[in-house]
Amino acid sequence: MKAPKIQMELKENIFARELFGEDFKWGVSTAAYQIEGGHDLHGKGPSVWDVFTAKSGTILNGHHGNTACDFYNTYLEDIAMMKELGIPNFRFSLSWPRIIPNGTGEVNQSGIEFYNKVIDACLANDIEPWVTVYHWDLPHELELRGGWADRDIISWFKEYVAVCAKAFGDRVKYWMVLNEPMVFTGAGYFMGVHAPGKKGLTNFLPAAHHAVLAMAEGGRVLRQLIPTAEIGTTFSCSYIEPYTTSRKDVVAARRADALMNRLFIEPILGLGYPEEDLPVVKKLKKYYQPGDTELMQFDFDFIGIQNYTREIVKHSIFVPYLNAVLVKAGNRRVPTTAMGWEVYPPAIYHMLKKYSDYAGMPKIYITENGAAFPDVAADGKVNDTERVHYLRSYLRQVLKAKSEGVNVQGYFVWTLLDNFEWAEGYHPRFGLVHVDFDTQRRIIKSSGYWYKAFLNG
Numbered sequence: 001m002k003a004p005k006i007q008m009e010l011k012e013n014i015f016a017r018e019l020f021g022e023d024f025k026w027g028v029s030t031a032a033y034q035i036e037g038g039h040d041l042h043g044k045g046p047s048v049w050d051v052f053t054a055k056s057g058t059i060l061n062g063h064h065g066n067t068a069c070d071f072y073n074t075y076l077e078d079i080a081m082m083k084e085l086g087i088p089n090f091r092f093s094l095s096w097p098r099i100i101p102n103g104t105g106e107v108n109q110s111g112i113e114f115y116n117k118v119i120d121a122c123l124a125n126d127i128e129p130w131v132t133v134y135h136w137d138l139p140h141e142l143e144l145r146g147g148w149a150d151r152d153i154i155s156w157f158k159e160y161v162a163v164c165a166k167a168f169g170d171r172v173k174y175w176m177v178l179n180e181p182m183v184f185t186g187a188g189y190f191m192g193v194h195a196p197g198k199k200g201l202t203n204f205l206p207a208a209h210h211a212v213l214a215m216a217e218g219g220r221v222l223r224q225l226i227p228t229a230e231i232g233t234t235f236s237c238s239y240i241e242p243y244t245t246s247r248k249d250v251v252a253a254r255r256a257d258a259l260m261n262r263l264f265i266e267p268i269l270g271l272g273y274p275e276e277d278l279p280v281v282k283k284l285k286k287y288y289q290p291g292d293t294e295l296m297q298f299d300f301d302f303i304g305i306q307n308y309t310r311e312i313v314k315h316s317i318f319v320p321y322l323n324a325v326l327v328k329a330g331n332r333r334v335p336t337t338a339m340g341w342e343v344y345p346p347a348i349y350h351m352l353k354k355y356s357d358y359a360g361m362p363k364i365y366i367t368e369n370g371a372a373f374p375d376v377a378a379d380g381k382v383n384d385t386e387r388v389h390y391l392r393s394y395l396r397q398v399l400k401a402k403s404e405g406v407n408v409q410g411y412f413v414w415t416l417l418d419n420f421e422w423a424e425g426y427h428p429r430f431g432l433v434h435v436d437f438d439t440q441r442r443i444i445k446s447s448g449y450w451y452k453a454f455l456n457g
């Protein structure tokens with residue numbers, strides 16, 4: 001089944017994997033809403049994404065995650081496929097409204113059972129489960145009560161984390177509290193392009209502050225209930241460079257960097273918010289309560305960083321507070337993915353260096369990296385050489401950072417299966433495995449076979 005070109009490269013790949021060291025963790029990442037489907041089965045409550053996708057005009061082509069990859073029903077086959085590919089670590093998220101349908105109060109035993117089965121199937125196949133507690137599918141009931149913009153979210157979240165820890169902590173060692181808080185607060189509470197579709201600073205600022213507090217508090221709940229767990233959280237990041245060397249562009253790039261790459265990690269590390277480079281976050285003080293500065297900190301065992309691209313930033317008077325705008329990759333004559341993101345492998349190297357420079361930074365896992373390309377399935381094959389090239393090039397940069405002393409100890413491809421890509425629907429295909437969304441048939445792409453060869457020699 002291996003394409004000849006890939007076969008030729010195998011030797012080098014085997015060599016490369018060994019260079020990362022024996023303990024380096026290799027895996028794939030997924031998220032509940034993007035793959036599970038089963039949106040109203042067996043007691044699951046609606047999430048903000050169920051409600052948001054049902055509104056017209058929110059998602060490209062009116063797509064939604066009601067069925068997605070049907071992982072709710074196909075998890076056994078999909079886990080068996082991971083086993084066949086020799087993937088040793090599987091990152092997936094728990095759906096809060098599947099476990100606690102109203103967000104707080106009664107627990108849905110069928111939801112707990114589903115994740116018990118997923119976890120047990122992983123373990124039976126020698127696959128280590130890595131659990132993200134929250135990957136954006138907030139229970140709709142909680143959104144009706146204010147969602148992330150309401151301070152009560154912190155206690156609702158702690159209750160949920162405790163339920164998860166008690167149910168799965170005997171078998172799950174690796175935990176991630178939040179996935180990309182910048183994205184779910186920025187896109188969901190500032191720009192309104194993700195669920196719940198809220199806009200403006202008065203929604204974003206409290207949501208961001210509460211996400212920081214919930215992240216640290218969630219970490220503490222996990223540590224108390226599962227003392228042996230490795231506890232992390234994950235951050236999106238993009239390497240940022242100014243459009244020109246003019247002072248205005250340089251300062252604009254610094255502001256964008258503070259917003260996109262620093263806003264959530266720095267308070268966790270005890271550095272507070274990056275007020276100096278991003279003055280608008282001074283307004284966050286309005287939402288502070290006594291003791292928050294200490295509560296915002298938590299000593300995570302690891303930080304997951306998720307990088308795909310670089311952004312070029314220039315000064316703009318049209319964007320309030322930020323006074324900065326991204327220069328689209330499409331206008332820069334650079335190679336791009338189906339998301340319109342620049343393919344720029346050194347980005348991941350720079351981000352690893354940047355984060356590892358923080359004093360007190362724990363070990364780092366790359367919890368997501370990957371690319372969407374316009375794959376074509378023909379004769380039961382998908383020859384996605386662009387993706388193989390992308391993954392290999394980014395991995396080389398990870399290795400470069402590691403060889404320069406960065407404490408990076410793992411790498412997870414986004415993603416196992418083509419799936420629901422949020423506002424973009426099913427159009428961008430990120431998977432190592434192709435999914436026909438009409439039949440749910442899976443085809444392992446060339447990149448899947450490449451990863452298998454890379455991992456297993």
Ligand code: NOJ
Nearest residue numbers: 031179180306368414421
């Ligand atoms: C970030 C998110 O965690 C994931 O849900 C998304 O699909 C990928 N990156 C690609 O955009």
